[in-house]
Amino acid sequence: GQQLNQSPQSMFIQEGEDVSMNCTSSSIFNTWLWYKQDPGEGPVLLIALYKAGELTSNGRLTAQFGITRKDSFLNISASIPSDVGIYFCAGHAYSGAGSYQLTFGKGTKLSVIP
């Protein structure tokens, strides 16, 4: 099946710093999604990207759908303690016979040092 490579696996940053994480794939996706999971909770959708080259912001978060449709990045500006959590990318593609497949990256665990 399709696989996503998400990096970095984990990162420790100082409060106020900017953060960048990305996902790459050998396959083309129609949609890129970024989720955040707070400790003890389910993932929550942050940003959805639908077109190659699309750049979308949600507050301090900015995500881009790569031109090749095989990658996406998420930036967080001026990090704050509540940004702590696990961030997942997910790619969505048509997989034939009326079926759509959603593939998740393994996550980036973000720790923010006050």
Next chain:
Amino acid sequence: TAGITQAPTSQILAAGRSMTLRCTQDMRHNAMYWYRQDLGLGLRLIHYSNTAGTTGKGEVPDGYSVSRANTDDFPLTLASAVPSQTSVYFCASRLARDTGELFFGEGSRLTVL
């Protein structure tokens, strides 16, 4: 707004026992999913249902079964639990199959001893 409700929140189960994790959504979403989350492995799809009355196997279906008798409910059953099924289980639903946007429940933490 309830969204997706999972029960139980956590459970300790003896190996060999059966267990059903419950999932209910009130958003009238057609598609529903069960994932397990394990450290270092991310979210892995166990089973899915594109619409009431249909189910399909995901990446790691062995040892699990599901049913979809109606739109709202999608229970996951472990017929005879084994320690490797210790995990956090997430139910999710999706409104439209061509957008990929999943909504997740809060998760059920299962420990099999």
